[in-house]
Amino acid sequence: MIGFEYARASNVADAVSQMAASPAAKFIAGGTNLVDLMKVHVERPTKLIDISKLPLDKVEETGGGLRIGALVRNTDLAYHPLVETRYPMLSSAIMAGASQQLRNMASVGGNLLQRTRCAYFYDLTTACNKREPGAGCAAIDGHNRMNAILGTSDACIAVHPSDMCVALAVLEASVHVTGPRGERVIALTDFHRLPGDTPQRDTNLEADELITAVEVPPQGFSTNYTYLKIRDRLSYAFALVSVAVGLELNGSKIKEARFALGGVAHKPWRNAAAEASLSGQSASEAAFAEAADIVLRDAKGFGHNTFKIDLARRAIVRALSQAARGTPQSQSSKKIA
Amino acid sequence: MSGKMNEPTRLPIELNVNGQKRALTIAPWTTLLDLLREHLDLTGTKKGCDQGQCGACTVLIDGRRVISCLTLAVTKDGASVTTIEGLAQDGKLHPLQQAFIDHDAFQCGYCTPGQICSAAGLIAEGKAKTADEIRELMSGNICRCGAYPNIVAAIQQAMGQQS
Numbered sequence: 427m428i429g430f431e432y433a434r435a436s437n438v439a440d441a442v443s444q445m446a447a448s449p450a451a452k453f454i455a456g457g458t459n460l461v462d463l464m465k466v467h468v469e470r471p472t473k474l475i476d477i478s479k480l481p482l483d484k485v486e487e488t489g490g491g492l493r494i495g496a497l498v499r500n501t502d503l504a505y506h507p508l509v510e511t512r513y514p515m516l517s518s519a520i521m522a523g524a525s526q527q528l529r530n531m532a533s534v535g536g537n538l539l540q541r542t543r544c545a546y547f548y549d550l551t552t553a554c555n556k557r558e559p560g561a562g563c564a565a566i567d568g569h570n571r572m573n574a575i576l577g578t579s580d581a582c583i584a585v586h587p588s589d590m591c592v593a594l595a596v597l598e599a600s601v602h603v604t605g606p607r608g609e610r611v612i613a614l615t616d617f618h619r620l621p622g623d624t625p626q627r628d629t630n631l632e633a634d635e636l637i638t639a640v641e642v643p644p645q646g647f648s649t650n651y652t653y654l655k656i657r658d659r660l661s662y663a664f665a666l667v668s669v670a671v672g673l674e675l676n677g678s679k680i681k682e683a684r685f686a687l688g689g690v691a692h693k694p695w696r697n698a699a700a701e702a703s704l705s706g707q708s709a710s711e712a713a714f715a716e717a718a719d720i721v722l723r724d725a726k727g728f729g730h731n732t733f734k735i736d737l738a739r740r741a742i743v744r745a746l747s748q749a750a751r752g753t754p755q756s757q758s759s760k761k762i763a
Numbered sequence: 764m765s766g767k768m769n770e771p772t773r774l775p776i777e778l779n780v781n782g783q784k785r786a787l788t789i790a791p792w793t794t795l796l797d798l799l800r801e802h803l804d805l806t807g808t809k810k811g812c813d814q815g816q817c818g819a820c821t822v823l824i825d826g827r828r829v830i831s832c833l834t835l836a837v838t839k840d841g842a843s844v845t846t847i848e849g850l851a852q853d854g855k856l857h858p859l860q861q862a863f864i865d866h867d868a869f870q871c872g873y874c875t876p877g878q879i880c881s882a883a884g885l886i887a888e889g890k891a892k893t894a895d896e897i898r899e900l901m902s903g904n905i906c907r908c909g910a911y912p913n914i915v916a917a918i919q920q921a922m923g924q925q926s
Binding site: 427429430431432454457458461462464465474476478501505524525526527528530531660661662757758759760 | 772774790791792794813814815818821827828829830833834835837838881884885888890893895896898899900901902903904
């Protein structure tokens with residue numbers, strides 16, 4: 427690792443003012459992604475501001491919803507009784523990501539700020555516009571099996587690696603942040619960005635802002651939901667394609683459908699037209715296939731990852747079926763219902 | 764660091780490692796793994812990938828299993844750390860250590876300290892009941908010799924003894 431200074435933040439205001447004084451600093455909480463990236467010199471902060479001991483580690487009820495402190499550990503959130511009962515899709519998505527050791531370390535805020543695992547982003551000897559704007563993208567003509575099929579640009583085809591965020595997109599969570607210009611709230615679906623011509627920016631969080639909490643509204647889809655993750659091995663691997671679904675049913679008719687895809691884009695991918703196409707419909711494979719077609723109409727493969735278009739189509743149909751039947755994907759038994 | 768640069772800031776930290784208080788002064792980039800191996804000569808914790816992908820460096824911090832290669836030691840000031848060296852009590856192997864022997868749950872043995880510390884964390888969590896659940900919640904520990912069936916059997920034995 428390249429040398430850096432280290433200081434603990436004594437409270438949120440102190441964290442923000444330390445950051446304002448050292449623009450090349452980074453906040454560190456769980457460190458699972460940041461330390462990894464520092465070891466390979468992709469991240470080179472001059473200073474680490476340790477926020478891990480700040481009192482942002484509570485899960486609190488807020489008029490039917492939940493306010494989740496940014497420093498709640500991933501396992502603590504997944505196993506929280508209110509999350510398991512009211513937001514089982516969120517529990518399931520968290521448990522589908524990483525390993526138990528990493529989930530024990532990783533914070534909720536840090537999960538949102540994970541950087542892509544695109545191999546070219548990690549490899550300093552190759553071109554990457556995300557790492558070095560203007561350098562080019564080695565993934566577009568390279569080994570791009572894990573890369574994006576939706577919302578890509580000529581500059582970047584990286585995917586956001588989080589599972590948790592895919593569920594949070596369906597739940598329409600909001601991200602509470604604070605900084606030198608005060609507090610603000612960003613919708614989770616507006617939090618991550620598409621690469622466009624600025625792939626170096628993953629999110630709309632400013633460099634001097636700190637995430638303090640994630641809030642989920644009351645609607646938890648605790649009856650008809652699933653998190654289906656398809657990957658190269660059964661556990662402890664990033665998604666090729668994942669699908670989080672929440673349905674509200676009225677008998678066999680769909681009142682409301684929401685679903686988001688992971689592993690296919692620079693952000694959790696939702697498509698309003700596809701969701702709208704399902705409302706008022708009977709829950710059927712034909713309706714699900716039509717919704718999948720709407721999502722994938724503009725999908726574009728880059729060779730190694732072109733299979734993801736078909737895989738995503740089938741995963742969407744399967745996940746919507748699982749949710750409609752009330753048989754969510756188990757994250758321990760790997761049988762796909 | 765090159766000689767031209769300023770001497771790096773070194774920071775005092777205190778850890779309880781396997782029941783013993785340890786006061787150290789370390790550079791902020793020292794990982795817990797390097798601290799254990801290089802500063803405290805506790806070489807039971809293994810460095811595998813050093814990137815958080817293999818689980819060989821798993822230890823318990825305040826009773827919870829974590830990856831020591833991605834843990835900066837300065838961030839854990841005041842914490843209690845348990846490594847493979849701290850599991851045996853009064854000269855008697857921990858039930859998991861005995862179970863790994865009973866079930867021949869390793870071949871080369873390099874991943875074993877991490878497997879055993881991870882399994883200790885798993886049992887403390889109390890979430891895994893079935894073999895499927897053990898496999899899923901142990902997926903952060905890679906065994907390239909492929910001793911997985913025996914590792915699951917060993918964990919089931921130890922779990923049975925402690926419940």
